[in-house]
Amino acid sequence: MNKPLILVVEDDAPIKNLITTTLKTHDYKFLTAQNGETAIREITSHSPDIILLDLGLPDMDGVDLIKKVRTWSNVPIIVISARSEDADKIEALDAGADDYLTKPFSVEELLARVRVTQRRLAAMQVDTISAGSQFHNGSLTIDYAAGCAYLGKQELHLTPIEYKLLCLMARNVGKVLTHKFITQNIWGSSWDSDIASLRVFMATLRKKIEPDTDSPQFIQTHIGVGYRMIKVE
Numbered sequence: 001m002n003k004p005l006i007l008v009v010e011d012d013a014p015i016k017n018l019i020t021t022t023l024k025t026h027d028y029k030f031l032t033a034q035n036g037e038t039a040i041r042e043i044t045s046h047s048p049d050i051i052l053l054d055l056g057l058p059d060m061d062g063v064d065l066i067k068k069v070r071t072w073s074n075v076p077i078i079v080i081s082a083r084s085e086d087a088d089k090i091e092a093l094d095a096g097a098d099d100y101l102t103k104p105f106s107v108e109e110l111l112a113r114v115r116v117t118q119r120r121l122a123a124m125q126v127d128t129i130s131a132g133s134q135f136h137n138g139s140l141t142i143d144y145a146a147g148c149a150y151l152g153k154q155e156l157h158l159t160p161i162e163y164k165l166l167c168l169m170a171r172n173v174g175k176v177l178t179h180k181f182i183t184q185n186i187w188g189s190s191w192d193s194d195i196a197s198l199r200v201f202m203a204t205l206r207k208k209i210e211p212d213t214d215s216p217q218f219i220q221t222h223i224g225v226g227y228r229m230i231k232v233e
């Protein structure tokens, strides 16, 4: 895949310079916007492949910008936020952001998030070509038509909820899914009791798919936020 075009939406000059210098050093193409209005103009006229979005903009709340963009575009959005509170991250993810970085962040962390998003974009393209009847991720395979999942050649014996959970994570591979998003998709509600059940089902699913549950290969936990399926290289 070619290097993606990245739109950097950030009003804080030192942080914007850190990000753009990093992108330049790694041969990424980028555009910048220092407020929400300019960001929307750049998105509509240049269709960037990835957006790095600061939540605290001078003219608009970043979460409102995500909601606006999501009415017409699925472009991956990585939120960059000074707010370390989980509630803000969760609000941004529920509004349609794909991932988040909390300030202060390291350059390596920023590049890692961009690579995760690139892999997700590449996986989405492959899915479109193969019409998505099967999902492959490392040794994990889901045969949607047969309703079966395999680890290598071994069929996994999953309960209906574990299977549903695995398919939901797979369909959103690379993206951080909040507890609320997952429980609403699985049970149609998001009570505290659903989130407690989710933890239990996630633990049993992981025992079945992770070779080593102490260093999970497929499903990452984002404490207080949710889970993400990693696209294995």
Ligand code: CA
Pocket: 010, 011, 012, 054, 055, 056, 057, 058
């Ligand atoms: Ca700001």
